[in-house]
Structures are given as structure tokens and as C-alpha cells.
Amino acid sequence: xxxxxxxxxxxxxxxxxxxxxxxxxxxxxxxxxxxxxxxxxxxxxxxxxxxxxxxxxxxxxxxxxxxxxxxxxxxxxxxxxxxxxxxxxxxxxxxxxxxxxxxxxxxxxxxxxxxxxxxxxxxxxxxxxxxxxxxxxxxxxxxxxxxxxxxxxxxxxxxxxxxxxxxxxxxxxxxxxxxxxxxxxxxxxxxxxxxxxxxxxxxxxxxxxxxxxxxxxxxxxxxxxxxxxxxxxxxxxxxxxxxxxxxxxxxxxxxxxxxxxxxxxxxxxxxxxxxxxxxxxxxxxxxxxxxxxxxxxxxxxxxx
Numbered sequence: 001x002x003x004x005x006x007x008x009x010x011x012x013x014x015x016x017x018x019x020x021x022x023x024x025x026x027x028x029x030x031x032x033x034x035x036x037x038x039x040x041x042x043x044x045x046x047x048x049x050x051x052x053x054x055x056x057x058x059x060x061x062x063x064x065x066x067x068x069x070x071x072x073x074x075x076x077x078x079x080x081x082x083x084x085x086x087x088x089x090x091x092x093x094x095x096x097x098x099x100x101x102x103x104x105x106x107x108x109x110x111x112x113x114x115x116x117x118x119x120x121x122x123x124x125x126x127x128x129x130x131x132x133x134x135x136x137x138x139x140x141x142x143x144x145x146x147x148x149x150x151x152x153x154x155x156x157x158x159x160x161x162x163x164x165x166x167x168x169x170x171x172x173x174x175x176x177x178x179x180x181x182x183x184x185x186x187x188x189x190x191x192x193x194x195x196x197x198x199x200x201x202x203x204x205x206x207x208x209x210x211x212x213x214x215x216x217x218x219x220x221x222x223x224x225x226x227x228x229x230x231x232x233x234x235x236x237x238x239x240x241x242x243x244x245x246x247x248x249x250x251x252x253x254x255x256x257x258x259x260x261x262x263x264x265x266x267x268x269x270x271x272x273x274x275x276x277x278x279x280x281x282x283x284x285x286x287x288x289x290x291x292x293x294x295x296x297x298x299x300x301x302x303x304x
Contacts, residue, residue: 083098089159090163093163097113104186105261111182112268113179113180114179115181116162131177132176134177135179135269135274138150138181139185139186143202148190180272186205188206201215203249211247219252220248224256224262229252230253
């Protein structure tokens, strides 16, 4: 339609309106396209984050499951409780009992566990030719926590062998023996080494001495026996003074058998002489001939 002057303004107005609608439609399309793109990007980021979280959780679970369970080492009191429990559980089936054989420097009880299968002829129990007596001594050095723990495991295993007579043929040898087992020969030092992380490496008993460092005070009861008394040093192969200094970790004391812990072992073994004796030391992966006995052998070889 023409205007009065014939310029066609109405047509132009319509055309401008149409163009505006077209531009508006285009902008709306771009907006929704952008919104769709943003939504896809956000979804991708979200899925990526969730995947990372899930993978992290899976890795943590795998690491956790692969880790060995933390070994809990029993305290002195818990060890005594375990010994009493073993007596209660096994006494209907085997000969087993605890015996107080002495006390430590700080008056802790030193308990011996005696066990043997009921097949043992009690009338011949004192005859080492028929039923040899085996001594097992653990917990001599305070810091070697695995030693008493190994002794406790040995008691459990030995009890199973005594009770289950249908087990392996080689177990018959064990069933012919009697066992005296001293789980903690150094109860004061053992308990002291557990009382604080700074005391973890304590080695000796708790005998008071002139050593200014409390963690180094005491006597190495492994070197307090009559044979091999105060022998050796703590310099790990290097030249160093004889180990009479009170702070030495291998200080053997003022004289042989000056410590109640060594006197207890001496008197108990004198009363019941063992056929063999073994001592569990260090990381419980080593069973050694006791130090005083190695000293006797070495002296004999030197004399020859």
C-alpha cells in the first residue's frame, strides 16, 4: 500500500519489523545453542570430576586392603592375662600351669609357663632320657617386642599340637617333650620401652645407676650371667673401651648375677636342668644359643 505521497513507508515499516523478528529469532537460536553447549560442557566436567572421585576412592580401598594389619604388641599385664587364659583353656587336655619363679628389680612377677602333653609319663617326668625338658626364654632385651609375642604364638601352636594328636607325624617329637617357657625375662625393661616413643629403644633392665640418661640406665641382663659376664661392647665392631661404663647398652652390671632377673633364670634352670635351651631374640626370626654359652664355646676354641 502506498502512502499519500506514494513513498511506500508502510511497506518499509513492515520490512523493518520482519527483519527485527528475524534477528530476534536468530539471537534466540544462538542463545539456546550456546545454552546447550554450556550444558554439555558442564555435564562433561561433572562426569570427569565424579570419575576422578570414584577412582580415588577405589585406589584408597585397594591400598587399605593390601596393607598388613598393624601388629599390636601386648603389654606385660596383657601377657600375664594371656598365660592365665592358656592355662584355663588347655588344662582339661594337657599338663599346663604357671609358676612364679621370682621378681624383677621393680618387683614385677617373673612367670614361667610349664606345659607338656598328658601322654607324658609323670612318674618319669624328671628323667631327661624319657621326656627331655626344653627351656624357651624370650623378652631378654626390652626393645625386642616381637620376642614375647613369638613365645605366645609358640605356646598356642604347641597347645594345638598337644591337643590334636592326629596332626603331622613330625609333631610326635614335640609330644615327647616337656617345655618351660619364660615369655618375659625382663618385664621392667619391656614395660618401660612401651611407656613412651622416646624409650622405644631401651635394651636393659631398670636397675638405677650413675648413668645420667634414664633411658640408658640399667644392666644388660644378657651379659650379667657368670659365663661371659660383661663381655662385648656397643661399638658395633669398632675399637672402643671395655663396656664397664654404666651408659653402655651392653653394660653387664657390677658383678655376675647382680640382677634378680638373671638370678631367677639361674636358679630355675639349676632346679630343672634343660636338655636344650633356646632364646628368641631380635626380630623373632632368629633363635640363638644364649650369649654366655657362645662365650664358653669361644673360650674353649681359643684355649685349644
